[in-house]
Amino acid sequence: MLNPVKVGLLGLGTVGGGTINVLQRNAQEISRRAGRGIVVTHASARDLTKPRLCHTDGITLTTEPFDVINDPNVDIIAELIGGTTLAKELVLKAINNGKHVVTANKALIALHGNEIFAAAQQKGVMVAFEAAVAGGIPIIKAIREGLTGNQIAWLAGIINGTSNFILSEMRDKGRDFADVLNEAQRLGYAEADPTFDVEGIDAGHKLTILASIAFGIPLQFDKVYTEGITQITREDVGYAEELGYRIKLLGIAKRTEKGIELRVHPTFIPVQHLIANVNGVMNAIVVRGDAVGQTLYYGAGAGADPTASAVVADLVDVVRMLTTDPENHVPHLAFQANALSNVAILPISDIESIYYLRMTALDRLGVLAQVTRILSDCGISIEAIMQKAPPDDVDQVPIVLLTHAVLEKQVNQAIAQIEALEGIHGHVKKIRVEMLEQ
Ligand SMILES: NC(=O)C1=CN([C@@H]2O[C@H](COP(=O)(O)OP(=O)(O)OC[C@H]3O[C@@H](n4cnc5c(N)ncnc54)[C@H](O)[C@@H]3O)[C@@H](O)[C@H]2O)C=CC1
Ligand SMILES: N[C@@H](CC=O)C(=O)O
Numbered sequence: 001m002l003n004p005v006k007v008g009l010l011g012l013g014t015v016g017g018g019t020i021n022v023l024q025r026n027a028q029e030i031s032r033r034a035g036r037g038i039v040v041t042h043a044s045a046r047d048l049t050k051p052r053l054c055h056t057d058g059i060t061l062t063t064e065p066f067d068v069i070n071d072p073n074v075d076i077i078a079e080l081i082g083g084t085t086l087a088k089e090l091v092l093k094a095i096n097n098g099k100h101v102v103t104a105n106k107a108l109i110a111l112h113g114n115e116i117f118a119a120a121q122q123k124g125v126m127v128a129f130e131a132a133v134a135g136g137i138p139i140i141k142a143i144r145e146g147l148t149g150n151q152i153a154w155l156a157g158i159i160n161g162t163s164n165f166i167l168s169e170m171r172d173k174g175r176d177f178a179d180v181l182n183e184a185q186r187l188g189y190a191e192a193d194p195t196f197d198v199e200g201i202d203a204g205h206k207l208t209i210l211a212s213i214a215f216g217i218p219l220q221f222d223k224v225y226t227e228g229i230t231q232i233t234r235e236d237v238g239y240a241e242e243l244g245y246r247i248k249l250l251g252i253a254k255r256t257e258k259g260i261e262l263r264v265h266p267t268f269i270p271v272q273h274l275i276a277n278v279n280g281v282m283n284a285i286v287v288r289g290d291a292v293g294q295t296l297y298y299g300a301g302a303g304a305d306p307t308a309s310a311v312v313a314d315l316v317d318v319v320r321m322l323t324t325d326p327e328n329h330v331p332h333l334a335f336q337a338n339a340l341s342n343v344a345i346l347p348i349s350d351i352e353s354i355y356y357l358r359m360t361a362l363d364r365l366g367v368l369a370q371v372t373r374i375l376s377d378c379g380i381s382i383e384a385i386m387q388k389a390p391p392d393d394v395d396q397v398p399i400v401l402l403t404h405a406v407l408e409k410q411v412n413q414a415i416a417q418i419e420a421l422e423g424i425h426g427h428v429k430k431i432r433v434e435m436l437e438q
């Protein structure tokens with residue numbers, strides 16, 4: 001067998017530690033699959049004295065990541081530090097030095113992938129990023145290679161483990177948002193800045209990547225609509241259950257006649273749909289191809305070993321491809337770089353959806369009638385409506401309703417008029433509903 005391939009690993013945190021562990025634990029199987037051994041010879045981290053998830057015996061350690069990038073003995077760089085400034089510099093430098101790159105960094109790919117892939121193509125090196133979307137689920141490979149014969153109509157998925165963990169714990173155990181988020185951070189699921197998780201930004205990064213490989217469009221994170229789970233209350237979770245739905249943070253990419261919808265937001269999903277029952281840190285993505293129909297991918301979306309599973313799979317891919325002609329590699333975004341299309345991405349106001357609306361009305365005659373009249377004037381018909389009896393000493397009643405499918409701009413117009421009613425207190429809560437045809 002040939003000499004082992006040498007990996008320089010940047011970042012020894014959750015994913016870096018997991019990657020070293022999996023490479024060591026499964027060394028024999030991995031080299032039988034790759035045709036060569038894969039060893040981490042160099043690694044960098046900010047603080048070399050920190051306790052680690054993994055053993056680092058035999059690895060040359062440094063606090064200076066550029067030493068790893070510039071070391072002529074290193075064949076592949078695994079970028080596992082996160083962020084988009086230093087990480088971008090390191091990745092571009094590694095490419096320029098002729099090294100292949102594996103990264104788990106979805107923010108980096110979503111924001112700078114177009115530039116990085118162009119540089120990689122010019123240098124004839126690979127940039128692999130399976131760990132960047134849905135952790136251990138091989139979703140990039142599934143869409144880019146397994147579904148390559150299909151026209152993909154839409155995909156929808158739970159692609160942020162932290163948010164799904166929070167929503168599941170809130171529903172099942174009635175726990176507080178902040179308490180569950182702390183636990184997700186302790187378990188290594190959350191991003192360095194956890195607002196990325198709970199405000200839908202991380203899911204937006206992942207959706208950007210999925211949409212590009214599904215539809216053959218350039219990466220364009222700035223056109224993704226993102227809304228997180230911070231405004232979801234226990235009441236919303238409870239009303240969803242009563243109406244037969246679960247609330248999930250969904251990333252949706254859909255081709256329509258007018259353009260492409262790219263959106264991340266909390267979504268009502270019928271409780272009988274498989275992905276309504278995806279709980280905890282698990283992720284799931286449904287993809288609809290014209291030839292294959294619907295396929296569903298399920299697995300751990302975050303955590304050390306599951307994410308390492310994807311990083312190591314990419315390392316093996318790079319090692320296998322070292323023997324093939326770079327011109328014949330699988331293209332980064334599934335479609336040939338000069339064949340990406342310019343189809344329009346729709347603003348959120350132009351999407352069509354069913355809506356859950358929740359508002360607080362003063363317990364007076366006629367308020368409900370005013371609300372339904374506004375909806376009807378705005379061309380919105382109602383699928384279901386619930387008005388709860390208030391406790392004896394309270395003068396406010398929640399009104400909860402589901403609309404039929406309608407344009408978002410119509411709903412926004414109706415909400416503005418409803419909020420202006422004297423009999424309505426505060427804001428109207430709006431959550432989109434996806435029926436996800438089975
Ligand atoms: N934690 C998870 O479950 C998953 C994480 N990812 C991605 O993997 C990457 C790494 O995430 P984690 O391992 O969770 O992070 P982490 O915070 O546990 O580890 C980051 C490592 O990078 C090093 N580092 C950070 N900034 C540095 C700098 N400026 N200079 C030198 N070293 C630096 C740190 O010292 C640490 O060793 C991120 O891009 C993240 O989005 C992707 C999928 C799942
Ligand atoms: N913070 C992310 C980690 C994996 O991508 C998540 O919670 O999904």
Ligand code: NA
Pocket residue numbers: 130131132133134135136137138139140310
């Ligand atoms: Na993945």
